[in-house]
Amino acid sequence: MVCVDLSTCPTFWASLGAGLSVLLSAIGAGLGIGISGPAIAGAGVERPEVMLKTFIATILAEALAIYGLVVGLLSIFAIPALTTIEGGTRIFAAGLTMGAASLGAGFGIGAAGSAMASATAEKPDIFSRAVISLILAEALAIYALVTALLLVFGAK
Amino acid sequence: MVSDTLSHLLRDNYLIARLRGKRSNLLGRQQLIALSESKSQTEIIGLLAEGPYGAELSKLGSESSTIETERAVRLGYADSVMSLIRASGGDTHEFLIQYRRRSDAYAIAGLVVFKAQGKTWEDYLATRQPLALMNEQELHRLYSLDDLSIIVREAGDRHLVERMKGFSMTDIEGEKASLVRDVINGWGEERFYEYINEKLSGPDRENCLPIAGSAIDIANLTLIVRSKIIGASGIKDHLIPSHWKLNQRAIDQLLAATDVAQALDVAASHEYYSRILSGARQKYEESKSLSFIEVALRRYQLDLGRRVFLGFPYSVGIVLAFLILKENEARNLAAVLAGVAAGLPTDELRSLLALQD
Numbered sequence: 001m002v003c004v005d006l007s008t009c010p011t012f013w014a015s016l017g018a019g020l021s022v023l024l025s026a027i028g029a030g031l032g033i034g035i036s037g038p039a040i041a042g043a044g045v046e047r048p049e050v051m052l053k054t055f056i057a058t059i060l061a062e063a064l065a066i067y068g069l070v071v072g073l074l075s076i077f078a079i080p081a082l083t084t085i086e087g088g089t090r091i092f093a094a095g096l097t098m099g100a101a102s103l104g105a106g107f108g109i110g111a112a113g114s115a116m117a118s119a120t121a122e123k124p125d126i127f128s129r130a131v132i133s134l135i136l137a138e139a140l141a142i143y144a145l146v147t148a149l150l151l152v153f154g155a156k
Numbered sequence: 157m158v159s160d161t162l163s164h165l166l167r168d169n170y171l172i173a174r175l176r177g178k179r180s181n182l183l184g185r186q187q188l189i190a191l192s193e194s195k196s197q198t199e200i201i202g203l204l205a206e207g208p209y210g211a212e213l214s215k216l217g218s219e220s221s222t223i224e225t226e227r228a229v230r231l232g233y234a235d236s237v238m239s240l241i242r243a244s245g246g247d248t249h250e251f252l253i254q255y256r257r258r259s260d261a262y263a264i265a266g267l268v269v270f271k272a273q274g275k276t277w278e279d280y281l282a283t284r285q286p287l288a289l290m291n292e293q294e295l296h297r298l299y300s301l302d303d304l305s306i307i308v309r310e311a312g313d314r315h316l317v318e319r320m321k322g323f324s325m326t327d328i329e330g331e332k333a334s335l336v337r338d339v340i341n342g343w344g345e346e347r348f349y350e351y352i353n354e355k356l357s358g359p360d361r362e363n364c365l366p367i368a369g370s371a372i373d374i375a376n377l378t379l380i381v382r383s384k385i386i387g388a389s390g391i392k393d394h395l396i397p398s399h400w401k402l403n404q405r406a407i408d409q410l411l412a413a414t415d416v417a418q419a420l421d422v423a424a425s426h427e428y429y430s431r432i433l434s435g436a437r438q439k440y441e442e443s444k445s446l447s448f449i450e451v452a453l454r455r456y457q458l459d460l461g462r463r464v465f466l467g468f469p470y471s472v473g474i475v476l477a478f479l480i481l482k483e484n485e486a487r488n489l490a491a492v493l494a495g496v497a498a499g500l501p502t503d504e505l506r507s508l509l510a511l512q513d
Binding site: 039041043045047114117 | 171173178
């Protein structure tokens with residue numbers, strides 16, 4: 001499809017959505033890893049035995065980038081079949097939803113993960129309770145992933 | 157405030173995680189009580205071999221003196237603080253440097269008292285504060301000076317010079333030596349308090365101020381009570397001008413007390429410090445020493461530190477709280493080592509320890 005006016009071009013909006021999904025999710029993941037990583041390292045220096053389990057914070061943060069990539073790739077695969085501007089904006093909304101949610105979840109995972117690593121370094125038996133806030137922060141991104149997938153699959 | 161919190165979250169979480177881990181390795185109440193029941197220093201050193209003091213204590217020979225063992229404990233404590241300083245950055249690093257500056261006052265106080273008592277440089281060196289910023293060369297130069305006012309001028313600032321007026325090397329002995337030591341130590345505590353009061357804000361200031369503030373208040377209280385013991389007049393000129401909860405009115409009441417017992421009664425009825433100084437008069441009459449005031453302050457600061465650890469995790473208060481806990485552990489350990497070596501009865505030895513409830 002050749003677009004004359006970008007504001008009404010479905011390919012433009014869908015491409016922007018795909019890009020935002022990957023970009024913002026990667027920033028969110030970077031924040032999560034960047035904030036929790038040093039705390040995990042600090043906890044590991046004093047208590048090497050807790051380091052492996054506190055790595056869950058960086059794994060969950062990394063998952064945000066994967067969610068963003070999944071939405072981005074599905075959006076790219078959907079672009080050739082787009083015929084209406086509504087379809088393009090649906091994919092844009094999906095990308096924005098996934099990206100913005102990953103940013104917030106990334107900050108949450110970073111802060112909660114850092115506190116979890118510190119608390120586990122002090123009292124290792126607190127880990128199973130401290131990890132709950134981390135999982136709840138990750139859940140925010142999963143809500144956005146479900147919404148974004150529904151938006152992408154419904155785009156025509 | 158938000159920017160301070162964000163900077164602690166982004167920059168200091170490595171340090172905060174490390175010191176939370178270190179906190180779990182501090183000697184607990186039961187461990188210290190068990191150590192105080194030891195029969196000899198060798199037994200204590202054996203029990204501590206695996207812990208953070210192990211590296212320094214393992215260097216000691218079987219016939220080590222109490223001074224050498226205490227120095228090993230101090231070095232173990234200093235190593236721990238230095239590793240935190242190396243791991244810190246930005247404002248937190250500056251905070252830790254200010255904390256180290258506080259040790260300079262302790263180094264100068266020790267120097268003045270040792271010098272006045274005619275002890276050698278080697279004697280002083282064995283007991284000096286390893287955390288002080290002043291290096292050995294600088295301290296050696298100060299030790300070679302004989303005039304107290306010159307030592308104070310070179311090592312301190314105009315506030316310390318003003319506060320030390322009226323003292324001379326020839327009359328520093330007994331309780332007066334303790335008074336001079338308290339004046340200099342108080343000056344160090346005041347510098348740290350002023351730094352927290354003026355340079356920190358938000359949760360950083362809120363968490364640190366009670367710890368530093370109580371230190372200067374109790375330093376003033378100790379100075380006044382000690383001046384009553386030796387019958388010194390004009391103590392007002394040697395007091396710390398800053399105050400936290402012990403305001404001018406309370407200080408005037410303490411100064412107006414006719415003797416030690418009355419001053420301690422005034423302190424015990426203070427609206428804020430009654431919580432840590434209740435029964436002060438009786439404790440003094442039983443021990444004829446003011447060391448219970450220092451122990452009471454340390455116990456109070458331990459409680460403040462515990463509360464800081466339970467609160468919001470991203471503030472420099474966590475760093476200070478850990479330092480207070482670590483310093484207290486080193487002091488308790490030094491007291492146990494000295495007490496066991498001197499053959500103190502267990503009950504008497506325990507009264508010198510600041511243990512958390």
